Amino acid sequence: MTWISNSITGLGLIFLTHAGYSAHEHSALYSTSAATLASISSHGGTTPTVASLPLDISIETIVAIFMICLGLVLGTPELRPIQWRVWAGKIEREGEDGFIGGDGEVEKDYVGNPFRALESRPGFVDIRKQRREFAAWVREGGQPAPASKS
The missing domain is CATH 1.20.5 (Single alpha-helices involved in coiled-coils or other helix-helix interfaces)
Structure with missing residues (x-):
């Protein structure tokens, strides 16, 4: 075209x-x-x-x-959706194939999965669980674990 x-x-x-x-x-x-x-x-x-x-x-x-x-x-070029989640969903479903332009090459603003950073981050920290574990540790004597020699 x-x-x-x-x-x-x-x-x-x-x-x-x-x-x-x-x-x-x-x-x-x-x-x-x-x-x-x-x-x-x-x-x-x-x-x-x-x-x-x-x-x-x-x-x-x-x-x-x-x-x-x-x-x-x-x-x-084809207009992109206004909502970022729709655009990101297209990236996840189609990958690079969904962003090939009229010249046969991948478009320059294709960055891959935009949610990759959110999916690979560590989970949320449960402060209350850590507080209970620490209190249990203190009740047991609070001795540090011996370092293993390897």
Whole structure:
């Protein structure tokens, strides 16, 4: 799909360039003819009228801009979910295969499982359990365990 969007965008840019050049040529030709008419009309006393841009140049400009917008929209990657948990779920289900772009390579912002740090962290510390174990240890005499010699 990338080559289609690039070709549509390129064709739109060519049309837009042609429309700009045509508008420039029209204004240059009009200014030359207006100067000639002004010199003629200064003898006759009438003022020249202002010419607007021809309809075909205006239509070409609008079509070119529409084509450029269409090509850019077709070339955008798929939108990611707003909720991070949905995106992370897709990573866990599909892995790298779910993030292969139009060029066949893994996207640059693929980082793997985003929950890996949460899944590999140690469990929560139970302070009350540790306090009971310490109290039991103190009641038993509180002697440190001998270090094993290896």
